[in-house]
Amino acid sequence: MEQDHKEHSLLAETFNANESRVDWHDETLWWVRQKRDRMAWSIPEWEELREAASRIKHNVLGNMHDYLIEFEKNAIANGAVVHWAADAAEHNKIVLQLLQKQGVKRMVKSKSMLTEECHLNPYLAEHGIEVIDTDLGERIVQLAKEPPSHIVLPCIHKKKEEIGELFHEHLGTPAGNADPKFLTAAARQHLRKEFIQSRVAITGVNFAVAETGEMVVCTNEGNADMGAHLADVHIACMGIEKLIPQRKHLGVFLRLLARSATGQPITTYSSHFRKPKEGQQLHIVLVDNGRSRQLGREDFRNSLKCIRCGACMNTCPVYRRSGGHSYHNAIAGPIGSILAPNLDMKDYADLPFASTLCGSCSNVCPVKIDIHQQLYKWRQVITKEGYTKKTKAAGMHAMNIVLSKPGLYKTAGGVGRWVMRTFPAVVNNGMNPWYKQREMPAPPKESFADWYKKNRK
Amino acid sequence: MKVGLFIPCYIDQFYPQVGIATLSLLEKLGCEVVYPQGQTCCGQPMANSGFEHLTSGCNTLFVNHFQDFDYIVGPSGSCVLHIKDHLHVPDREEKATHIRQRIYELAEFLTDVLKVESLQARFPHKVGIHQSCHGQRGLGLSQMSELVAEPFSKPQQLLQMVEGLELVELKRKDECCGFGGTFCVFEEAVSVKMGKDRITDHVNNGAEYITGNDVSCLMHLEGILRRQQSNVKVLHMAEILNASID
Amino acid sequence: MSREAILAAIKKNQPEYQALPDLSAFGQAGPGDPAAFKKVVESLGGQVYEITSFAEIQPLVAEHYTDLKQVVAIKDAYLPGAATQWQTGDGRQLEHVDLAIIPGQLGVAENGAIWVTESEIEVRVLPFITQHLAIVIDSKHILPTMHDAYEQIGAPSTGFSAFIAGPSKTADIEQSLVLGAHGAKSLTVFIIR
Incomplete structure (x- = not known):
């Protein structure tokens, strides 16, 4: 989709041009992380719960074929129509055909990261159909013509004054009013009209239960329910990894999801859609889009356990200071960085490197995905596949030559330190990214090895 | 041995x-x-x-x-x-x-x-611990703030044996400093911002020294401190534990 | 067809089967604590009244809500004189409902969630489209955790059901919490002993 190649480091640098805004972004997300911590600590068996969730999802990965068939069978028995999409294009086509059959030109959609991944909105727009995103945060970024910057908090990068201006322009609210209460009320009024008028509603899916053929959708706002219950046609779009085996497993995931995501004990609504209401059509679109390929990558398949809580983003010290858009992918942050290379290794070659490998993401993950270890492993894969920049590769080869030969290392180290002492400008200049905002370490006259030789033995 | x-x-x-x-x-x-x-x-x-x-x-x-x-x-x-x-x-x-x-x-x-229980060391200063991620989360040198588990800290245990040393309490006790190996140059902007924020936490809580178990992180923090012409210094933990009584 | 291709790729790529974990240690024996339940619902922005008979609902509603034009009560006993014939239609007939009073099957003490199903609410959109929502729940039906709740609920019996925990809300604008996003702007829970 993207014409020009995007780099996390450059986008992050742009984001960092306004330091007070970075501070604000960082503090806001850190506050969410702290809420998550308090909720986790309220459950003494928290770590056991994470382990159980991880193991349930592992069972799903190892039995996905049968669970999908079981889910399909039960969903059909419940009266739903099940569609299968190999990729984003097929998913979009299926949805378009359903909409064209209904003859609708405008419809409501609740939050679905899958439809973001498939770029459904622009595709439908090209075919003359306007999608109204109904999650408040998503509606805000939609009005701003931006993608969401966070999977749970789509407009976390926006200040209320900017939202006030957007609403003034698009919804006719008074200029200068940036009160969140007032703006939310305005959006409620505006979107109620859309819900009432819309004949088709698209929703995402948080969990699909193989045993019962039902789907659970979690929201705080109630937008999925407002859309789906008023529509003649409900289209639920889901990645195939959203499956869970049995209803009782919802107990585990619903305890973890909102606590991890926003530090709430549970979302306001956890809606269980099983049968279409009388006279309604229920369509379920099962989407692969690279998931079956990721399932075959032993080192990376655990990424499919993700329940899209966003906790890894809130805790990530890089994400908090680079913003969601710096990841130039529908799913940002640490989890996005291990999912994206599976979709396009070249376009997203930069993402696994947009991390210090601090490991905080893996610790907050409610399904215990080894995110930081996968980041490390993707780096190896991307390098071997030849997607690393040539300059970096050359540097690494040179480093290898020096570090493999103690004599060369000793000479290079001695010469290097001598140069730094004698001609500091050789390293202390604008070409050296270290020196831009940091001093170089003061080079000592002798190395530890030299000292040791003189002082011991 | x-x-x-x-x-x-x-x-x-x-x-x-x-x-x-x-x-x-x-x-x-x-x-x-x-x-x-x-x-x-x-x-x-x-x-x-x-x-x-x-x-x-x-x-x-x-x-x-x-x-x-x-x-x-x-x-x-x-x-x-x-x-x-x-x-x-x-x-x-x-x-x-x-x-x-x-x-x-x-x-x-x-x-x-060695199961060290006491040290002959003295360092009469206010010190903040920078917990380097690989030591903390990788080697398990101390409990991690993300996990619901009993707190412990091996570096803190040792520093508490040093006479006169006062540990400062940080707002974010185990946030990454942004060094991250080659991350520090390839992602210069975020790396430096992370380092600055770590330093601010130590400075706001009165640290005269920042110590830790990884010189790489300390080198990065020191580079920023020196550029800021700050009086706060970095020392590896070994230098403090080895600081003699006299 | 994509179905077969997807299933074949999955079959080829899926890892070795691993058994499901035992969840029996997570549930708690015995009833849930109504006081804990009340505390969580209040923390979610709801209000809770403990009552001993349905007759107490009417004065509380009168005291609490002003200017109610349309009220739907699932049971006559909740509020005598509430709207009738509200079930007919595709849901849009409920656009101007100010208050809906519905029964909840069970409540969960750990998170304040209340299990509501289509068989009681009749029109699915009712608890969402109403401006204000009230749920009546028996104090004996409060369970400690979500595990206990699903144990009690068992297999699905209706086409739609939901856990509802507090009023509709959003914090999408600078993380400031606002009650009343798209669903009910307030939630009142009547716990009947």
Whole structure:
């Protein structure tokens, strides 16, 4: 989709041009992380719960074929129509055909990261159909013509004054009013009209239960329910990894999801859609889009356990200071960085490197995905596949030559330190990214090895 | 007990005083310490950049240097973790495994192997601990704020043995400083911002010194502190634990 | 067809089967604590009244809500004189409902969630489209955790059901919490002993 190649480091640098805004972004997300911590600590068996969730999802990965068939069978028995999409294009086509059959030109959609991944909105727009995103945060970024910057908090990068201006322009609210209460009320009024008028509603899916053929959708706002219950046609779009085996497993995931995501004990609504209401059509679109390929990558398949809580983003010290858009992918942050290379290794070659490998993401993950270890492993894969920049590769080869030969290392180290002492400008200049905002370490006259030789033995 | 002293490349080249403090501390505690000459690097800078396949030269050297020691000790959590997780040499796997199992970061060696309960050290200053991620989350030197589990901290346990030292409480006790190996240059903007924020937390809580178990993180923080012309200094933990009474 | 291709790729790529974990240690024996339940619902922005008979609902509603034009009560006993014939239609007939009073099957003490199903609410959109929502729940039906709740609920019996925990809300604008996003702006829970 993207014409020009995007780099996390450059986008992050742009984001960092306004330091007070970075501070604000960082503090806001850190506050969410702290809420998550308090909720986790309220459950003494928290770590056991994470382990159980991880193991349930592992069972799903190892039995996905049968669970999908079981889910399909039960969903059909419940009266739903099940569609299968190999990729984003097929998913979009299926949805378009359903909409064209209904003859609708405008419809409501609740939050679905899958439809973001498939770029459904622009595709439908090209075919003359306007999608109204109904999650408040998503509606805000939609009005701003931006993608969401966070999977749970789509407009976390926006200040209320900017939202006030957007609403003034698009919804006719008074200029200068940036009160969140007032703006939310305005959006409620505006979107109620859309819900009432819309004949088709698209929703995402948080969990699909193989045993019962039902789907659970979690929201705080109630937008999925407002859309789906008023529509003649409900289209639920889901990645195939959203499956869970049995209803009782919802107990585990619903305890973890909102606590991890926003530090709430549970979302306001956890809606269980099983049968279409009388006279309604229920369509379920099962989407692969690279998931079956990721399932075959032993080192990376655990990424499919993700329940899209966003906790890894809130805790990530890089994400908090680079913003969601710096990841130039529908799913940002640490989890996005291990999912994206599976979709396009070249376009997203930069993402696994947009991390210090601090490991905080893996610790907050409610399904215990080894995110930081996968980041490390993707780096190896991307390098071997030849997607690393040539300059970096050359540097690494040179480093290898020096570090493999103690004599060369000793000479290079001695010469290097001598140069730094004698001609500091050789390293202390604008070409050296270290020196831009940091001093170089003061080079000592002798190395530890030299000292040791003189002082011991 | 024969201890092989592992001094990572940047400590050897830029922070020899950390190596000297580590050696002196271990000797004071009665260890027979040998520094095998000819050490270069553990290979981590290449591996973390996606070039793990280029580290075989470093791995072979590492096994050559350290295969015969009872313990291998290094003053860097990050480098020790790299060896623990990634040291492999075809045909010499047994030796590599021995090293992976017997390598310790300095603080955990003191608390877990030597079981140090008191130290003859004095450092009458306010000190903030920077918990480097690889030591903390990788080696488990202290409990991590993300997990619901009993708190503990090996570095803190040791620093509390130092006379006159006052530990400062941080707002974010285990946030990454942004060094991250080559991340510090390839992602310069975020790296520096993370470092500045870490420093602000220490400064706001009255730290005169920032200490830690990884010179790499401290080097990054020191670079920023010096650019800011700050009075706050960085010291590796070994330098504080080795600070003599007189 | 994509179905077969997807299933074949999955079959080829899926890892070895691993058994499901035992969840029996997570549930708690015995009833849930109504006081804990009340505390969580209040923390979610709801209000809770403990009552001993349905007759207490009417004065509380009168005291609490002003200017109610359309009220739907699932049981006559909740509020005598509430709207009738509200069930007819596709849901849009409920656009101007100010208050809906519905029964909840069970409540969960750990998170304040209340299990509501289509068989009681009749029109699915009712608890969402109403401006204000009230749920009546028996104090004996409060369970400690979500595990206990699903144990009690068992297999699905209706086409739609939901856990509802507090009023509709959003914090999408600078993380400031606002009650009343798209669903009910307030939630009142009547716990009947």
